[in-house]
Amino acid sequence: xxxxxxxxxxxxxxxxxxxxxxxxxxxxxxxxxxxxxxxxxxxxxxxxxxxxxxxxxxxxxxxxxxxxxxxxxxxxxxxxxxxxxxxxxxxxxxxxxxxxxxxxxxxxxxxxxxxxxxxxxxxxxxxxxxxxxxxxxxxxxxxxxxxxxxxxxxxxxxxxxxxxxxxxxxxxxxxxxxxxxxxxxxxxxxxxxxxxxxxxxxxxxxxxxxxxxxxxxxxxxxxxxxxxxxxxxxxxxxxxxxxxxxxxxxxxxxxxxxxxxxxxxxxxxxxxxxxxxxxxxxxxxxxxxxxxxxxxxxxxxxxxxxxxxxxxxxxxxxxxxxxxxxxxxxxxxxxxxxxxxxxxxxxx
Numbered sequence: 001x002x003x004x005x006x007x008x009x010x011x012x013x014x015x016x017x018x019x020x021x022x023x024x025x026x027x028x029x030x031x032x033x034x035x036x037x038x039x040x041x042x043x044x045x046x047x048x049x050x051x052x053x054x055x056x057x058x059x060x061x062x063x064x065x066x067x068x069x070x071x072x073x074x075x076x077x078x079x080x081x082x083x084x085x086x087x088x089x090x091x092x093x094x095x096x097x098x099x100x101x102x103x104x105x106x107x108x109x110x111x112x113x114x115x116x117x118x119x120x121x122x123x124x125x126x127x128x129x130x131x132x133x134x135x136x137x138x139x140x141x142x143x144x145x146x147x148x149x150x151x152x153x154x155x156x157x158x159x160x161x162x163x164x165x166x167x168x169x170x171x172x173x174x175x176x177x178x179x180x181x182x183x184x185x186x187x188x189x190x191x192x193x194x195x196x197x198x199x200x201x202x203x204x205x206x207x208x209x210x211x212x213x214x215x216x217x218x219x220x221x222x223x224x225x226x227x228x229x230x231x232x233x234x235x236x237x238x239x240x241x242x243x244x245x246x247x248x249x250x251x252x253x254x255x256x257x258x259x260x261x262x263x264x265x266x267x268x269x270x271x272x273x274x275x276x277x278x279x280x281x282x283x284x285x286x287x288x289x290x291x292x293x294x295x296x297x298x299x300x301x302x303x304x305x306x307x308x309x310x311x312x313x314x315x316x317x318x319x320x321x322x323x324x325x326x327x328x329x330x331x332x333x334x335x336x337x338x339x340x341x342x343x344x345x346x347x348x
Contacts, residue, residue: 003206004250006243007219010199029139029166029192031072031227031262032201034284034303037334039227042068042289043218046225052214057332059208060318064152066208070259070338071306072200074114074141078150078167078272080201080246081114081141083306085257086278090126106342108133113140116147118129121247121281124257137163151314152197165198191235199238203246203259215254220299243338250252251312251339261303262316263335272311279308292328299323301333 015033031039045053059066074081089109108131115123119142122129129343136142137160148156155163168191194200206212217241226236248259255276261284264274285300287293304310318332 003209003247004248005206006080006201007204007205007240008199008201008243009072009223009240011194011236011238012235013226014193016191016228016235022092025242027188030074031202032284032306033069033071033202033336035228035286035336036069036072036202039222039290040215040218043220043222043225044214045290047221048214055165056211056214057318057330060075060336062209065336066206068205068210068260068336068338069334070203070206071261072202072258073143073238074165074198074208075201076155076195076198077152078191078297079143079147080117080243081143083259084112084115084119084140084142085120085123085342086280086307086309087123087257088151090128091130108136111136111140112142114142116141116143117247118144124340126343136158136160137165138209139164139166141165152195153196154196164195166194168192191230201243203248203338205250226271248341249343251341253310254312255342256312256314256337256339257311257342258304258308258314258337258339259306260338261306261335262304262308262310262314262337263301264314265317268314268316271313273314274310277304277308277310279310280305286333288323288326288331290329290331293323293326293331296323296331298333299330301335303335309342310337310339312341 015029016332017029041053041056044056056066073083112131116298119129131142135145151163154285201277204215223238223240226234227238228236230236261282282303282305283300284303286298287298288298301319301321314337316336319335321328321333322331
């Protein structure tokens with residue numbers, strides 16, 4: 001039986017996340033699905049042992065994975081946000097009317113990175129939307145006027161342009177010592193701090209609910225250790241809880257929007273699953289996270305970003321990114337699509 005659940009993460013310490021084009025001095029705000037899956041795998045090994053981790057990885061190479069995860073997205077009070085779908089906005093109106101901005105909807109849309117669940121559901125269903133200046137919060141979050149009342153009180157009483165769910169902190173100074181010469185080198189690390197009653201959330205689609213308990217044990221282990229970089233300095237710690245079931249229709253036929261990073265297999269490309277797709281490509285790379293792989297960097301891989309519009313038959317895979325010369329165990333990067341039906345369609 002397939003079931004859907006949401007997990008909310010309330011960050012109890014600042015978060016440091018790197019990415020392509022982001023140095024140590026800066027930090028991203030959300031955790032992509034491949035990073036989240038790697039962290040869950042680490043937590044599962046710590047909480048349940050290496051045997052459980054191997055069983056999980058083996059199951060993802062079968063016909064049906066035990067679960068699928070989305071990337072993380074922001075939440076604030078009673079509002080959860082999702083990645084902006086790469087579909088044309090359904091019949092946008094002129095945002096300059098009735099007190100809105102005089103900017104054209106197309107220009108406003110370029111500022112949008114995340115949309116509320118309500119707007120996301122209407123967008124993928126092809127329902128008419130009106131985009132106005134006051135509906136966009138800082139950092140590109142779009143919510144409806146009615147949803148403003150669901151924001152935390154300390155944000156709701158601020159003007160829209162000051163309602164920040166997170167803040168980029170001033171880079172913190174760190175000192176690295178060369179192991180050979182013992183010489184010191186100064187560097188700076190950026191971090192992101194979330195406002196009270198704000199944080200990150202992600203969705204899980206369970207194909208085998210028996211995996212829920214070990215999954216949550218891994219999540220609890222991860223909550224104490226932290227997610228992202230600079231964990232040894234106390235960064236990335238959180239409290240988690242199950243949230244209200246998200247309104248995300250399972251994929252059927254036609255086109256769908258992915259809420260995770262997606263790595264198409266060669267068979268899917270040959271079958272034409274990307275022929276009518278709307279997508280943005282990302283290069284993903286990172287360090288091996290197991291005790292046997294300290295200091296090894298996985299091979300880079302290209303993936304389709306969250307919000308991409310795909311054939312609903314798309315599945316993806318775990319990509320083998322084992323570094324050349326590393327023989328302790330295979331290293332995988334999560335590239336399974338988390339699809340939501342786009343009933344509104346697009347012209348291709």
